Amino acid sequence: MEDVQVVAMLVRRCIAGDSAAWEEIVQTYNRRIYNICYRFAGSGDDAQDLTQEVFIKMYRTLVSYDPSKGAFVTWVTTITRNLLVDHFRKTKQDRMTDSMDSASSDHEDAQPLSEQIPDQSAPPDAHVRQREVSETVHQALGKLSPELREAVILRDLQDMDYREIATVLRVPEGTVKSRINRGRAELARLLQRTYRQVM
Amino acid sequence: MPDLTRNGMQCNEFDSLLTDAIDGVLSGAALDRFRAHARACNNCGPLLAEAEAGRTWLKGLTEVEPPASMVANILASTTGVDTQRLWTQARIQPRISWWEHVQASFLEPFWATVRQPRFAMSFGMAFFAISVTLTMLGVKPADIRAIDLRPAAIRHTYYNTQARVIRYFDNVRPVLELNAALRSIKRTPPAEPGPAKQKERKNDTTQQPEQKQDRNYSQAGNQLILASAPAGPTVIDRSNPDRSNLDPSSPDLPVVSVTTYRRFV
Numbered sequence: 001m002e003d004v005q006v007v008a009m010l011v012r013r014c015i016a017g018d019s020a021a022w023e024e025i026v027q028t029y030n031r032r033i034y035n036i037c038y039r040f041a042g043s044g045d046d047a048q049d050l051t052q053e054v055f056i057k058m059y060r061t062l063v064s065y066d067p068s069k070g071a072f073v074t075w076v077t078t079i080t081r082n083l084l085v086d087h088f089r090k091t092k093q094d095r096m097t098d099s100m101d102s103a104s105s106d107h108e109d110a111q112p113l114s115e116q117i118p119d120q121s122a123p124p125d126a127h128v129r130q131r132e133v134s135e136t137v138h139q140a141l142g143k144l145s146p147e148l149r150e151a152v153i154l155r156d157l158q159d160m161d162y163r164e165i166a167t168v169l170r171v172p173e174g175t176v177k178s179r180i181n182r183g184r185a186e187l188a189r190l191l192q193r194t195y196r197q198v199m
Numbered sequence: 200m201p202d203l204t205r206n207g208m209q210c211n212e213f214d215s216l217l218t219d220a221i222d223g224v225l226s227g228a229a230l231d232r233f234r235a236h237a238r239a240c241n242n243c244g245p246l247l248a249e250a251e252a253g254r255t256w257l258k259g260l261t262e263v264e265p266p267a268s269m270v271a272n273i274l275a276s277t278t279g280v281d282t283q284r285l286w287t288q289a290r291i292q293p294r295i296s297w298w299e300h301v302q303a304s305f306l307e308p309f310w311a312t313v314r315q316p317r318f319a320m321s322f323g324m325a326f327f328a329i330s331v332t333l334t335m336l337g338v339k340p341a342d343i344r345a346i347d348l349r350p351a352a353i354r355h356t357y358y359n360t361q362a363r364v365i366r367y368f369d370n371v372r373p374v375l376e377l378n379a380a381l382r383s384i385k386r387t388p389p390a391e392p393g394p395a396k397q398k399e400r401k402n403d404t405t406q407q408p409e410q411k412q413d414r415n416y417s418q419a420g421n422q423l424i425l426a427s428a429p430a431g432p433t434v435i436d437r438s439n440p441d442r443s444n445l446d447p448s449s450p451d452l453p454v455v456s457v458t459t460y461r462r463f464v
Contacts, residue, residue, distance in 0.1 A: 019278045026273050034265040048266055052273050059277040137256045156257035162218070177218040184221075184253030185246055191256055192249075 007072040015063055026055060029073070032158065033080050039153045040084045042142040050087055054080050070167060077160070078168045081150060088146050140190040148183030155180050208236040213243045220247070221254055336360060 013021035033054050038047035057079055065075050141149060154160045154168065155176075166173045213236050219225040220233050237244045312318060333340070337360070 022278055023274060026270055026277075030270055030273065031262065031265055034269065035262050038263050039260075044263075044266075048269055048272075051265070051269060052276055055273045056276055134260055137260055141257075141260075152253070152257055156254055157260060174215060178214060181214060181217045181246070181250050184251075184257065185249035186253070187256060188249040188252035192252075 004067060004071065008067045011062060011065055011067075011072065014059075022059065025058075029076055030055070032073075033076065036077065036080050036153060036158060037084065039138070039141060039157055040146075040149060041087065042138070046087070050080075050083055054083055057083065071164070074160075074164050074167055077154065077158070077164070081154075081168050084150070085146070136194065137187075137191065140187055140194065143190055144183055144186055148179050148186060151176055151179035152183035152187065156184070208232045210236075210240060210243055213237070213240070214246075217247065217250055221251055337363070 010021045010025055014025065030051060034047055034051045037050040037054070038044060041047050041050060054076075058076065061079075065072065069075075141152070144152070150169065151165065154165045155162075160168070162173045162176050165176045169176060171179075213233065216225055216229065216233050220230065225233060237247045313322075
């Protein structure tokens, strides 16, 4: 996915104070980190703040990166995941007071999940329908437990292999696979239940 | 998940192979045993279907685009040096001259208004009216020189123009007076009796009802009405003396011949 030597060179230049190298790193990884944060946190604003925090932490701890211990993307994803866990813990109390059916995304109008399902009898434009389906899946993803959610995000959305995921999550590979299977099945059950309510 | 054995495979083994099967890396005898277990087990079969459906849903999600300002914010919060260049690139606008600024602020809105058809027509009509007026006054733009724009020259031109207008009306005054005289002669109407009689009738002081007077209008013009007749007028029909109601035994009664000039319109 990444050329290890090129990334190692970039990191060395950053540590040496080359701001252009740092800018290149930010340009390369900001999209990936933002998507992980967005899918995990569910909110665009939170994702932007979290992405910014990830890069700040990365900038401060860049000297601690050891290429021999793993890929740079795994290191970046680990930082991201740790911040997401911290964020989840901080906002846990807030989420407990929320309605279970309330929207958690600011990319969609504040509607319950069941109300965001498109009308099956009169399908609108294909693009709009695809967007609505994506939002529905995104909402359902936010209802998974954080352990299952992070596993399926890293596997199915970020295409990381099981070993990298195990490194990031600091759990055995078998556990990663089990979480991925349970996460996928739980997501399918949630969506099936939601669509059945509409049908 | 209950640890059941079906078709030589336990459910926990099925669970561990589930990701490989969905990823398509499971093959051969292991895949056959896996499929056989999925068909036979009431728990693992649905789990396989749900896991495949969930993976399909997740693969349908597309990447979201981060906000455009995020990179600049990140660089501003980390290095804070090169971000000035990024902010400048994001916010930079082409430098415009003062004339372009004036043109964009004042001239363009003005011309946009002027170019409307109704304003163009109004300006055209105003120009036409001014041209006609100047032509009537004998003012030619070619004759206007800078020297004519002095106050004394303008005053001289004003008096000249005024004198010319007065002379024009003095010249046409006899013609106008002659026309007025002819018109007044033509308007003098001949004497007409009709309206005068109507006026007399309006000034009737006999206090007779209107119907009684009208009753006479039905008589013929050549009928005679006897004065002081006791009951109703005595009518003598000259054209047919036999039909007269005049009593021949009283020849002493005075006979008044009345001729009516009633015009029936």
